[in-house]
Amino acid sequence: MAALALLLAAGCAGPVQHRAATAGDGAGQPAGETATRPAGDSTAPAAAARPSATALPPAVDRVRTTDKVVFLTYDDGAERDPRLIGLVRERRLPVSFFLTDSVVGPGYAHFARLRAVGAGLQNHTLDHTALRGLPYAGQRAQICGQQRKLTSRFGVRPRLFRPPYGTYDATTLRAAADCGITALVLWRVSLDGDGVLTYAQGAKQLMPGDIVSVPSVDLPSLTLAERTRRLLKEADRRGLRVARLEDYLAGTGAEP
Ligand SMILES: [Zn+2]
Secondary structure, X not given: OHHHHHHHHOOOOOOHHHHHHHHOOOOOOOOOOOOOOOOOOOOOHHHHHOOOOOXXXXXXXXXXXXXXXXXXXXXXXXXXXXXXXXXXXXXXOOOEEEEOHHHHOOOHHHHHHHHHOOOEEEEOOOOOOOOOOOOXXXXXXXXXXXXXXXXXXXXXXXXXXXXXXXXXXXXXXXXHHHOOOOEEEOOOEEEOOOOOEEEOOOOOOOOOOEEEEEOOOOOOOOOHHHHHHHHHHHHHHOOOEEOOHHHHHOOOOOOO
């Protein structure tokens, strides 16, 4: 438990990831830039510099859409609140979970139940390593390794990848593409352990297309289901509903 606490201490919602999402290092594209590109257009700007046939996935922290929707994404897989399963089922919430193998450990059955009630399961590496600056082989092992774990357990290969701490580089995009990932998913909004929303940049309120990250928190004051209810209330107040991120992003980029 101490190791887990240490692992999650930095969480996924530190300030680091937004530098990656917005300023980046020349590798990432502006958030949301390619999310609304018409289907079939695979001439991603980043692909031009790469002779390989596989287009690089976009990195998005929000989806460019005028639909009155937000996207609800949970990270790591440390918190397994059984009441969240009931909430997802009752409200038919098309949420997504970005799972780290070493955090989920023996807890995959919980996520199988979430999947059975409509949740999507996506990739968040084998052991929550910060990828930026690592050699290609190491990054590929983290991403493809978790692709294999999730595919063998659930029979469906993830299309979306969230880099731990939101930190990545050009090598991450290449490794992710080679593992069958079609989009790197960052976030603009995060929900903390007290059920409070924080905004990394831009409007200080929920906006259409926002991707909300719910990181695993040590000793949260509210359960995951309670925090989720707070978020839903705020979304309702803004006239926004939860939509399935995979419907908006999984088709971006080239098919592997
Ligand atoms: Zn994480």
